[in-house]
Amino acid sequence: MINEPEEKNTEKKGNKRKRKPLETKKTINRWKVAFLVLVALIIASIGFVFMRITQVREPNYKPVPELVEKDGTPVIAIQSKKKQVNELIDFYLSDFQKGSDITYKFYLENEAMLNGTFKVLGHPIQFYLYFDPYVMDDGNVQLKAKSLSIGTLGLPMKEILKFVQRDYKLPNWVEVNPDDSTILLRLDQFRMQNGLFIRAEKINLVDDDIRMNIYLPKDTNDTTD
Known part of the structure; x- marks a missing residue:
């Protein structure tokens, strides 16, 4: 009868020890998500810059006159x-x-x-x-x-x-x-x-x-x- 409380205490201690890795894993996952979001924002910004510069708003119909040799x-x-x-x-x-x-x-x-x-x-x-x-x-x-x-x-x-x-x-x-x-x-x-x-x-x-x-x-x- 005397040993039973000790076993219960041991189980409780074991449960407490098992929770710590779970909390660490959640913290790592949050940093991982934040890093991926940051990378996505950087890629999106670069893509926006490239599209802004290379996009064609409307065709350029400006006629280019021929060279004129003037005397x-x-x-x-x-x-x-x-x-x-x-x-x-x-x-x-x-x-x-x-x-x-x-x-x-x-x-x-x-x-x-x-x-x-x-x-x-x-x-x-x-x-x-x-x-x-x-x-x-x-x-x-x-x-x-x-x-x-x-x-x-x-x-x-x-x-x-x-x-x-x-x-x-x-x-x-x-x-x-x-x-x-x-x-x-x-x-x-x-x-x-x-x-x-x-x-x-x-x-x-x-x-x-x-x-x-x-x-x-x-x-x-x-x-x-």
Whole structure:
């Protein structure tokens, strides 16, 4: 009779010892669920960013005009520096982008740079796209994308250029080509007063030497002769 209480106490102690692993297992499961939820949120956020950039809101039906070889006589030769050109670009874009919800900047340093933003989960993400400029034989200027700075997001230049092409308000003489990572400044389509047009002659950003010629159209010459 004396041994019976001891056996019961032993059983109770054994039951208490068996509960501890169950509590530990529940705690581990909670951490596991929390970790999986966090991973799922990260994956969903990355997926949202990728879809936001690559989605096509509507087809781009903007016609691309053919290159126009213009004949004329150079009447003004312009040799300028980056500071002066940047002031002109800033003035032009400020006026051109009035009323636009999405704005951007383009300026020249030792490289040509496009600075803009796009929104991810309601927060603006800033990017810098760097270009090397090349003067083409027809007097137009090609900007070849060479690098991209966008914080910690690892997005390719092609996708950023698609975003620029789709969402930014661009002049009709600016042609974005995401597939070959270029932007073409179609000076042959840039209209000036009285038919005057511009041809780029030289762009050397490192030596701060930018040269362009303003031409008088050949038709105007014929009518004035």
